[in-house]
Structure formats: structure tokens, C-alpha cells
Amino acid sequence: MKLPARRAHGFFLSVLLGAALFSGCATGPQLLPESFLENMAVSQFAQMKQEMPVSQNPVHVEQVERIGARLAAAVAEEMPDMEWEFVVFDDPSINAFAMPGGKVGVFSGLIELSESDDELAVVIGHEIAHVQQRHANQRLSAELIRMGLGVAVAYGATRQDQVDPNLVMAAYGLGTQVGVMLPFGRHHEYEADYKGLLIMARAGYDPYAAVTFWEKMEAASDRGSVPEYLSTHPAPGNRIARLKAAIPEALREQEHAEAQAFLRERGLVEE
Numbered sequence: 001m002k003l004p005a006r007r008a009h010g011f012f013l014s015v016l017l018g019a020a021l022f023s024g025c026a027t028g029p030q031l032l033p034e035s036f037l038e039n040m041a042v043s044q045f046a047q048m049k050q051e052m053p054v055s056q057n058p059v060h061v062e063q064v065e066r067i068g069a070r071l072a073a074a075v076a077e078e079m080p081d082m083e084w085e086f087v088v089f090d091d092p093s094i095n096a097f098a099m100p101g102g103k104v105g106v107f108s109g110l111i112e113l114s115e116s117d118d119e120l121a122v123v124i125g126h127e128i129a130h131v132q133q134r135h136a137n138q139r140l141s142a143e144l145i146r147m148g149l150g151v152a153v154a155y156g157a158t159r160q161d162q163v164d165p166n167l168v169m170a171a172y173g174l175g176t177q178v179g180v181m182l183p184f185g186r187h188h189e190y191e192a193d194y195k196g197l198l199i200m201a202r203a204g205y206d207p208y209a210a211v212t213f214w215e216k217m218e219a220a221s222d223r224g225s226v227p228e229y230l231s232t233h234p235a236p237g238n239r240i241a242r243l244k245a246a247i248p249e250a251l252r253e254q255e256h257a258e259a260q261a262f263l264r265e266r267g268l269v270e271e
Contacts, residue, residue, distance in 0.1 A: 028138030028184065029145060037137055038101035045085070045103040055088035060111050064088050067121050068104060071128055074203040074257070079132060086124070094220060098127035100136050113216055118200075118209035125196035125203075133195060135188045142184055146176050185232040193239055197250045202257040207250035210243045 055061055068086035075082075084102040092109040104127050106120075114120040130136070153172045157165035193210075201207045218236035228235040 028135075028188075029141040030134060030137045031141040031144060032137050034100060034134065034137060037140070041099035041101045041103050041136075045087075045099055045105075048089075048105070049087060053090040055090040055108055057088070057090070057108065060088045060108055063111065063117065063120065064106050064124070067117055067124055070203045070205075071121060071125050071199055072102075074199050075128060075132055082131070084128075094217070096123050096127050098130045100131065100134070102131055104128070104131075113220065114213065116209065118206040119213040119216075121200040121203065121205040122196065122210045122213045125200035125205075126192045127196075128199055129192040129195035130188070132199075133188070133191055135192065139185065139188070142181065146181065149176075182232055186228070186234050189233050190239070190242060193243060194246055197243060197246055198253050201250035201254040204254065204257070207247045207254070211240055211247075214240045214243065 064086050068084060072082070072084045079102075082102040084104065086104045086106065088111065089105055089107050091107040093107045094109045094113050096104070096106045096110055098104045104124065106124065110123060111120060114123070150169070150172060154165060154169055157163055157168040197207055197210050200210075214236050218240070221236055228238065
């Protein structure tokens with residue numbers, strides 16, 4: 001039985017609206033058990049360390065482990081059971097990544113671009129924020145929702161007269177990718193920038209280093225003419241503007257952390 005054209009239009013509209021709902025959520029959907037993702041990450045990270053060259057540069061390794069430990073301590077109260085692991089991969093790419101369960105990889109190319117502990121703390125703090133906010137779970141859950149809705153759209157398209165299911169699915173795929181998934185990914189990057197800035201400030205690093213680092217990233221960027229709306233990551237200039245706006249809050253966070261540390265050292269507040 002074919003749906004009437006008006007019903008069909010309403011059906012497709014409701015499905016597409018459903019697909020867009022999660023992109024506006026404050027935290028995004030989290031459909032998967034975090035323990036499941038953490039176990040997967042442990043296995044995948046171990047495999048990466050077998051298949052990719054792990055850096056033997058003692059300066060790089062010591063720097064990343066030192067900064068990572070200091071940043072991890074800044075979120076220890078919120079994430080007391082997290083088993084952080086920071087690994088340097090010998091790769092010229094200017095990149096870093098984080099996985100559920102606290103697995104963080106930093107490429108040597110990024111270390112060489114960073115001129116100070118403060119600048120490297122910008123990136124590692126950003127990656128810690130991804131773990132803290134459970135962005136991997138949200139991204140995978142959003143993709144599962146998109147796939148499920150895609151099945152519904154495909155079924156509905158086959159029930160229509162004068163509708164090419166292939167064109168419908170192509171429109172659905174492009175529309176949800178550009179209109180939902182890419183903005184969702186950019187939201188995560190902005191959130192990790194902001195949360196990471198607060199984490200690094202709380203750990204005693206200079207928040208202004210976030211601006212100098214991203215200015216270097218902008219200069220080294222090979223984005224070309226690709227507009228932001230077609231990318232998973234924000235344009236460097238937009239990131240810089242948002243980070244500059246958040247620096248006063250980061251400085252207040254730093255002052256508060258320093259005051260708390262001063263009081264703890266003198267036994268004036270409980271641990």
C-alpha cells in the first residue's frame with residue numbers, strides 16, 4: 001500500500017526533524033555503555049602501539065607524560081577512576097587524539113610545533129576534555145540514530161509512487177551529514193577547546209598559550225578553501241576568537257585553583 005503524497009511528505013519531514021533533534025542537545029545522546037567503549041579503546045590503543053612507531057625520544061616522552069600527569073591531576077576529582085595513559089607516536093603529523101578510558105596519543109609533529117609546555121598543554125587539555133565530556137559515546141550514538149532513521153526513510157521511500165528511493169537516500173545522507181553530523185562534530189571541538197582551556201588553567205598553565213598555538217595551527221593549516229560547514233573541525237580563526245573570549249574565565253579558574261592549593265598546603269581546607 002502506497003502512502004498518500006501529503007502523508008509521505010509529513011513522514012519524511014518528521015524523520016528529518018528527529019534526526020536533527022540530537023544535534024541541539026546540551027550533551028548529545030549516549031546510548032552505549034561507557035565501560036564497553038573503554039574496553040574497546042584499551043584493545044585498539046594496544047594495537048596502535050604495536051602497529052605504529054612509538055617515540056623513543058626521551059625529551060618528547062618526558063614532556064608529554066609530565067604535562068599529561070599535571071592535567072590529569074586537575075580533573076582527578078571529577079574522574080577519580082580514570083587510568084590515563086599518554087603515548088608519543090613518532091609521526092610528523094600535527095595531530096593528537098583521545099579514546100574513552102583515558103588513552104591519549106600525541107604525534108611528534110605536534111610536539112615540534114609547540115614551543116612550550118603551555119602550548120602543548122593546550123592540545124593535551126583539549127584531548128582530556130573530549131574524554132571528560134564523553135564525546136566518543138555521543139558521536140557513535142548519533143551515528144547509530146542516523147543509521148536507524150535512514151532505515152525508516154528507505155522503507156518509506158519504497159512505499160511511495162513517483163519517488164526514486166536512491167535520490168531520497170542520497171538527499172537524506174547529504175542532508176544529515178552536512179546539517180547534523182558535521183555541526184555536531186564542530187560543537188564537540190568547540191566544547192573541548194573551552195573545557196580544555198579551563199583544565200589547563202586549573203593545572204597552572206598559561207591560557208594565553210591557546211591563542212598563540214592556534215595561530216600557529218592556522219598558519220600551518222592546509223584547509224585551503226574548504227568552508228567550515230563542510231568540515232568536522234571549526235575554522236582556526238573561529239576557534240581563536242572563542243578562546244580569546246573564554247580567557248578571562250580561565251584566569252578566574254586558575255586563580256581559584258591557586259587559592260585552593262594555598263589553603264590545602266596550610267591545612268585550612270579538607271583534601
